[in-house]
Amino acid sequence: MPMNRTEAEAATxxxxxxxxxxxxxxGITGQDGSYLCEFLLNKGYEVHGVMRRSSxxxxxxxxxxxxxxxxxxxxxxxxxxxxxxxxxxRRILTATRATExxxxxxxSHVRTSFDQPIYTAEAVAMGTLNLLEALRDYRDSSGDDVRxxxxxxxxxxxxxxxxxxNERTPFYPRSPYACAKVHAYWQVVNYREAYxxxxxxxxxxxxxxPRRGETFVTxxxxxxxxxxxxxxxxxxxxxxxxxxxxxxxxGDYVVPMWLMLQQADPDDYVxxxxxxxxxxxxxxxxxxxxDLDWKRYVRIDKTYLRPTEVDILLxxxxxxHDILGWRPxxxxxxxxxxxxDADMELARREKTLVDxxxxxxxxxxxxxxxxxxDAALSQLAAPEFDEVPVALGQHRS
Ligand code: NAP
Ligand code: G4F
Numbered sequence: 001m002p003m004n005r006t007e008a009e010a011a012t013x014x015x016x017x018x019x020x021x022x023x024x025x026x027g028i029t030g031q032d033g034s035y036l037c038e039f040l041l042n043k044g045y046e047v048h049g050v051m052r053r054s055s056x057x058x059x060x061x062x063x064x065x066x067x068x069x070x071x072x073x074x075x076x077x078x079x080x081x082x083x084x085x086x087x088x089x090r091r092i093l094t095a096t097r098a099t100e101x102x103x104x105x106x107x108s109h110v111r112t113s114f115d116q117p118i119y120t121a122e123a124v125a126m127g128t129l130n131l132l133e134a135l136r137d138y139r140d141s142s143g144d145d146v147r148x149x150x151x152x153x154x155x156x157x158x159x160x161x162x163x164x165x166n167e168r169t170p171f172y173p174r175s176p177y178a179c180a181k182v183h184a185y186w187q188v189v190n191y192r193e194a195y196x197x198x199x200x201x202x203x204x205x206x207x208x209x210p211r212r213g214e215t216f217v218t219x220x221x222x223x224x225x226x227x228x229x230x231x232x233x234x235x236x237x238x239x240x241x242x243x244x245x246x247x248x249x250x251g252d253y254v255v256p257m258w259l260m261l262q263q264a265d266p267d268d269y270v271x272x273x274x275x276x277x278x279x280x281x282x283x284x285x286x287x288x289x290x291d292l293d294w295k296r297y298v299r300i301d302k303t304y305l306r307p308t309e310v311d312i313l314l315x316x317x318x319x320x321h322d323i324l325g326w327r328p329x330x331x332x333x334x335x336x337x338x339x340x341d342a343d344m345e346l347a348r349r350e351k352t353l354v355d356x357x358x359x360x361x362x363x364x365x366x367x368x369x370x371x372x373x374d375a376a377l378s379q380l381a382a383p384e385f386d387e388v389p390v391a392l393g394q395h396r397s
Contacts, residue, residue: 019099020097020099021040021043021044021045021046021099021100022045022046022048022096022097022098022099022100023040023045023046023047023048023098023099023100023101023102024048024049024050024092024093024096024098024100024101024102025037025040025047025048025049025050025102025104026049026050026081026083026101026102026103026104026105026127026131027050027103027104027105027106027151028047028049028050028051028062028078028104029049029051029052029058029059029060029061029062030061030104030105030108030213031061031209031211031212031213031250032104032151032207032250032253032254032257033049033061033062033104034061034062034065034211035209035211035250035251035253035254036102036104036254036257036258037049037062037065037076038065039254039255039258040258041065041075041076043258045075045100046075046077047075047076047077048076048077048078048079048092048096048098049062049076049077049078049079050078050079050080050081050082050083050089050092050105051078051079051080051081052080052081052082053080059078061211062076066078077096079092079095079096083103083105083106083123083126083127083128083130083131084122084123084126084127084130085130086130086131086133086134087134089130089131089134090134090137090138093134093135093138093146094138094142097142097144098146099144099145099146099147100146100147100148100149100258100261101131101135101146101147101148101149102149102151102257103127103128103131103148103149103150103151104151105123105127106123106124106127106151106181107119107120107123107124107177108177108213109177109213109215109216110155110175110177110178110306110310111239111304111306113175113176113177113180114175114176114306114307116176117176120176120177120180121176121179121180121183123180124177124180124181124183124184125179125180125181125183125184125187127184128150128183128184128187128188129184129187131148132148132187132188132191132197132199135148135197136191136195136197139197145198146197146198147198147199147200147261147266148188148191148197148198148199148200148261149199149200149202149257149260149261150184150185150188150199150200150201150202151202151204151257152181152184152185152188152201152202152203152204152268153177153178153181153203153204154203154204154205154206154246154270154272154313154315155173155174155175155177155178155181155310155313156171156173156178156181156182156185156203157169157171157172157310157313158171158172158173158174158175158178158308158310159172159174159308159310159311160172160310160311160312160313163312163314164272164274164314164315164316165270165313165314165315165316166270166315166316166318166319167203167268167269167270167319171185174306174308174309174310175306175308175310178310185201185203185268188200188201189201189268192266197266198261198266199266200260200261200266200267200268200269201268201269202256202257202260202268202269202271203268203269203270203271203315204253204271204272205245205246205247205248205270205271205272205273205313205315206218206245206246206247206248206313207247207248207249207250207252207253208247208248208249208250208335208339209249209250209251209335209338209339210338210339210342210343211250212250212339217238217279217282218247218282218336218339219339219343220236220238221236221238221279221282221283221286222286222336222339222340222342222343223343223346223347224236224297225286225287225289225290225292225294225340225343226290226340226343226344226346226347227347227350228290228292228297229290229292229344229347230347230348230350230351231351232347232350232351232354234297235297235298235299236294236297236298236299237298237299237300237301237303237304238279238298238299238300238301238304239300239301239302239303239304239305239306240279240304240305240306240309241278241279241280241283241298241300242278242279242280242311243278243279243309243310243311243312244276244277244278244279244311244312244313244314245276245277245279245313246272246273246274246275246276246313246314246315247273247277247282247332247335248271248272248273248328248330248335249328249329249330249334249335249338251330252328252329252330253271253328255326256269256271256320256324256326259324259325259326260324263323263324267323269317269319269320269323269324270315270316270317270319270320271315271317271320271326272314272315272316272317273315273317273328273331273332274314274315274316274317275314275332276312276313276314277332282336283298285332285333285336285337286336286339286340289336289337289340290340290344
């Protein structure tokens with residue numbers, strides 16, 4: 001769906017008319033992609049998103065932003081593409097003439113990366129390299145100035161060499177996902193130094209929201225707690241409750257992505273709250289908000305343990321404060337409560353359907369793993385695991 005130059009320039013007319021504001025986002029259908037898209041549209045950008053073709057709709061998180069392309073003044077356009085398809089990416093760059101590229105696309109689930117290490121490396125490491133190469137070629141042939149943001153991750157610190165972690169802390173990746181992110185990180189640095197590309201790494205610590213995928217631990221907990229409260233779920237299976245993370249709000253974290261690309265020089269920045277909490281503390285707040293005692297409902301399932309774990313992440317975002325002027329606005333407790341409120345609304349809707357006789361098999365919509373869905377289908381109670389069940393190797397959380 002290419003947009004011609006006149007349309008593109010008209011769409012960016014305004015106080016900043018001299019400078020075209022055209023963003024291209026990979027991973028636009030994900031949590032961060034949706035918040036970044038909202039943020040950039042509010043800033044007057046024309047936004048283009050790369051999305052994968054799928055047999056089901058994957059655009060739920062951006063539906064409220066999407067307008068039919070036949071309407072006038074449409075500033076959000078979607079393009080089919082994949083990070084594994086470098087030529088497709090190159091074509092999208094030519095079609096959109098993006099001035100800022102945000103690479104958020106990834107197989108982003110750490111536990112899944114142990115089951116799918118090669119695919120994860122293809123999407124995260126090679127995908128980033130594909131996009132950087134496409135961008136270098138596009139910039140060199142068009143002469144246009146393009147800026148690049150890479151979604152790097154605190155997972156790269158892995159078995160942490162120091163606490164807290166900052167931009168100078170060495171990486172020690174502990175999962176196929178983290179290894180692939182380290183590869184991508186260094187490719188970005190090298191494209192900056194070798195080819196003069198304006199390219200930045202945002203080293204973002206965990207960030208969550210009501211739009212978080214349901215197999216990440218925060219959302220898994222807020223979904224379950226609210227369903228338990230309404231009597232629609234009996235228990236919640238989790239893995240390591242002692243892990244500690246620096247959890248912030250995703251809506252806050254897209255702002256520095258943009259700020260990094262507005263600086264005079266490209267650089268890398270840690271984005272974090274500077275507080276760390278364990279999964280247990282998360283359970284305390286989530287279940288506590290609903291006057292529930294999580295110890296009555298949570299069971300440990302070894303399936304959710306990782307072969308190598310990241311025990312503690314705690315970020316030092318002093319540089320982002322000092323140079324970008326960025327600070328998080330949502331505290332840990334407010335974040336969990338925000339997610340509980342949103343999931344309670346979802347659970348109420350679900351219950352209304354169930355009460356009206358339109359409910360589906362228990363666990364179908366909220367299955368946390370292929371195993372739990374199968375158990376729901378066969379109407380069996382979930383057994384306790386002593387080992388990973390062979391037939392159910394692809395766990396999603
Ligand atoms: P997310 O919700 O899992 O979204 C990932 C996005 O990437 C989805 O739009 C997905 O498309 C897309 N994608 C996956 N494989 C792709 C491929 N081969 N080609 C093109 N697109 C592909 O992740 P998120 O939480 O928004 O995170 C955004 C980025 O930040 C990711 O790179 C993640 O690794 C990184 N990150 C996240 C955090 C965090 O705490 N959230 C922290 C640090 C870094 P579908 O919708 O089709 O699946
Ligand atoms: O929510 P998680 O799956 O997030 P994780 O592994 O920290 O990764 C997220 O943050 C990274 C930034 O540091 C991103 F780069 C990455 O893309 C992703 O967004 O797990 C958090 C912790 C882990 O220690 C995990 O072992 O929660 C623990 N946990 C305990 N029980 C569980 C569960 N995690 C999941 N997903 N499911 C459980 O049942």
